[in-house]
Amino acid sequence: MVTRTDLVTRLEQAFLGHGYEGLTMTALADAIGLTRRTLYNHFSSKEEAFRFLIESVNSAAVEAGMAAGRAALDAAQDPVDVFAVTLDTRYGHNRRRLATSPHAVEINDQAFRRCRDLMIVSAESFHGELAGLIGEMTALGLLRLHDGVTPRDLAQLLADGARGTNQSLPPVDPQGLHQRYTAMVRAILHGTVHADVNHS
Numbered sequence: 001m002v003t004r005t006d007l008v009t010r011l012e013q014a015f016l017g018h019g020y021e022g023l024t025m026t027a028l029a030d031a032i033g034l035t036r037r038t039l040y041n042h043f044s045s046k047e048e049a050f051r052f053l054i055e056s057v058n059s060a061a062v063e064a065g066m067a068a069g070r071a072a073l074d075a076a077q078d079p080v081d082v083f084a085v086t087l088d089t090r091y092g093h094n095r096r097r098l099a100t101s102p103h104a105v106e107i108n109d110q111a112f113r114r115c116r117d118l119m120i121v122s123a124e125s126f127h128g129e130l131a132g133l134i135g136e137m138t139a140l141g142l143l144r145l146h147d148g149v150t151p152r153d154l155a156q157l158l159a160d161g162a163r164g165t166n167q168s169l170p171p172v173d174p175q176g177l178h179q180r181y182t183a184m185v186r187a188i189l190h191g192t193v194h195a196d197v198n199h200s
Contacts, residue, residue, distance in 0.1 A: 002034065007042065011053040019103030020050060020110040047114055054115040057094060058122035065090025066129050073133070079142050080189060084182040086133070087162040090126060092177040095166050099174040123159065130155035157188050
């Protein structure tokens with residue numbers, strides 16, 4: 001019996017390899033090594049399978065991003081580095097995997113067209129967890145937010161900045177995303193925290 005993790009891996013490889021439009025349910029079943037009947041036991045349509053993939057990948061990315069950020073915080077890294085590694089793990093890893101596909105533009109477009117509701121739920125979850133991390137860092141004296149700036153405000157700005165970085169024109173080489181996230185985080189922190197906090 002195929003596990004959820006294995007199913008996600010196979011679906012990702014299939015969509016990255018063939019694109020969304022290039023797959024029928026029969027072709028998708030072949031690509032992931034299942035019979036058409038077994039695939040229909042999991043999903044009623046190609047769109048449902050794609051939505052399952054997007055939801056699963058985003059959920060895993062949020063969890064991995066927060067784990068990376070907390071590990072960086074535990075290692076006493078600078079706040080800029082804590083946020084940069086959090087964002088790079090949450091957004092950059094997916095972007096680098098997507099960049100390996102000749103269908104990257106199509107998959108990105110299909111994700112926004114067919115999975116926007118799921119992406120909003122994922123974003124809200126990430127913003128909440130990131131705000132919690134910011135609150136902890138504030139309590140530890142690592143950050144001191146300007147009056148009127150809440151942890152949730154800063155979380156939203158950081159996530160918006162990362163998503164904007166991913167959509168930069170001209171496009172950013174996915175291998176250089178970490179450096180761009182770092183520069184973006186530094187710029188946002190200079191506008192939201194007091195200058196007497198060391199975040200250079």
